[in-house]
Amino acid sequence: MTTIKLYNTKTRKKEVFEPLRRDDVRMYVCGPTVYDRAHLGNARPVVVFDVLYRLLRHVYGEAHVTYARNFTDVDDKINARARETGRAIGEITAETTQWFLDDMGALGALEPDHMPRATDYIPQMIAMIERLVAERHAYEEEGHVLFAVESYSDYGRLSGRTVEDMIAGARVEKAPYKRNPMDFVLWKPSSDDLPGWESPWGRGRPGWHIECSAMSYELLGESFDIHGGGNDLMFPHHENEIAQSRCAHPEGDFARVWMHNEMLQVEGKKMSKSLGNFFTVRDLLDQGIPGEVIRFVFLSTHYRKPMDWTAEKAKEAERTLRKWYRLAGLSGESSRYDPLVQALSDDLNTHEAISQIHALANAGDVNTLRFGLEMLGLWPGAIPKWAEIEGFTDAETGTISHLIQRRETARKKKDFAEADRIRDGLARAGVKVVDTPEGAEFEKLPNYDVNVLDEVWGGL
Template identity: 65%
Template structure:
């Protein structure tokens, strides 16, 4: 079995991953607050942990992996947006969740095993809060329930900061009913204009942090294997999750993984700088979802990622070349173990992509196709055909593979066949080109687009048009 090594933020080192139960590998990743379209930065953790999900399924079996990603559908930003637009909160959150699912599907993400909504787990949150009060880790004050940070001596261990440092570096909500400035809200009161549920502390709604602890416990149990999310969630969200879950008597997550932040053209993405855009903005501009995914995967998840227009163009060009090489090729799993070995080393996708370049340069379309599929890259449409004629002039050629003896007469016949196929493709007559390729394959001849280099092997003729023309 493949040995996985993952960087554990909690221990600040890369460790061999050993699941609690290899028959039930469990992962929780923090999802979005659903009040607006997902921006580009929101897509990075989705793509990163989608690759990890695929890897875990490969190693342990799809039926033995549970991946939970939540939706925060009760939160003050949602309330504010509903008030601004005059829409019902349920209608707003339902629409936003559907947008999110469509956009994440467009960038190649598989749907998690479970996608719970916070509002479906209010009873579990109330029960956990009551338990924390009973154990002396939370207290009621002016209709609020707050977690007493001082009651958990290991608070700050995940982020590696002391409570004093965290107070100095964070925008702490000042409230006269707090015993300690760092105490955080588990439950807060709701008036009639806001969503609310009955509780022992009056009608109210949960704070942000408690939902993930309650849902993870309900869906994954006392302890589970991996908790993931963006590095911006490390403090305070994940720090608070750990504190309340551990104080409730839950082991919680063994491995903590965080992806670094995203920038745009070297600057933090913000509306004030005019460099803020959503995934849907890019898709509507004609940027294919797999191009967005490829750019994301090209930087290691623990490094800051810079989205640039040059990277987008380069990614589109590379994928276009690779898709041409893969077209018509049967899947070849031969190199799977090499691709997996890079991913198993803390999701080293940049190294895996370097290996994909090698497969492409060697004209190994079937192996390249299999490897691309494994990391969620594959043509979402025919966009990549658009520049084919221009690209062929830049060095690509038509490759021919034939298993059998070679002679000049055969090579001339293959030249004619390849020329006919190239003309069909150049005129965008792909229906006829596909039919010809299928007919040729039945005769033992494989036609494909290659990067332009000719390769020769025993009992196998693999020559480009340029090489065939030289033989005439």
């Protein structure tokens, strides 16, 4: 079986991945707070862990991998949006949840096996909080229930910080009901105009951190294999998840492998509305940038490195994908290519995987090319509309693209007789080829004859 190695944030090293059970690999990834469109940075972890999901399914079998990603649909940002717009909270969260699914689907992301919504798991959150209070890891003050950070000796181990460092370096909410500035809210009271549920501590709503602990426990158990998210969540969210989960269920390990993707920049600068470089995924899609192109740009950079979105990268990605799709249109099936699987198995080295696909395309190996596109989630099942050549079928497009690729290879080898033969054959078939700085383009002429094209193909 393929050996997968993953960088574990918890241990600060790359490790051989050994699931708790090979027939039941489990992964949890923190999802969005649904009050607005997903911005470009929100999409990076979706794409990163979608590739990991595809790899795990390839190695262990689709029936043996469970992937859960949550929706936070109870949050003060949602409440604020409801006040601003005068719309019902349920209406806002339903709409933005569907927006998220549509936009991520446009990026080629598979839907996880479970997509729990926080509001569907309030009883489970209350039960976990009750357990923490009973074990003296949490306490009630002024209608709030707070986790006592000092009760968990390993707090800070994931992020590598001491409690003192975290207090000094973080904007800690100061409140008179906290015994320790680092203690965090598990439950808080709700006024009549805010969402609320009855609990042993009165009508209220959960804090942010408890929801992922409760939902991952219900769906994946007290121990599971992988927990992922952006590195902005490492502290405090993931640190708090670990503390409350390990204290509520000390019999388990919670997540064994922690993976975090780096952040995204735009044209070399932090994405910010004040800089005018803030984009949602929908903004780019509406500008005519295909979802496959956005995904390609994301995957061109290793997930643990900062990623810079630029207009030039998007243009280059579109040129590359047009070439690949036109070749893949010739493929009748995909053929496994082990070196590419090995690249992805080395801590999701998507940059190396893309380099290998370049080589497969240059060699005209269309079946393994399609396999590589499938593994990266870049093959939509057929040549997408934006990459089609008007008037040609996918098979014809693939044949012509392959002939042009063979012509380019012959030129590089200075086999000009072969290059001229292919050029003349395409001309006889009624295919006009135009060489541009971005690569060769082609179009159908009035004398196009697919039978002649087949003869040229057969004569290679």
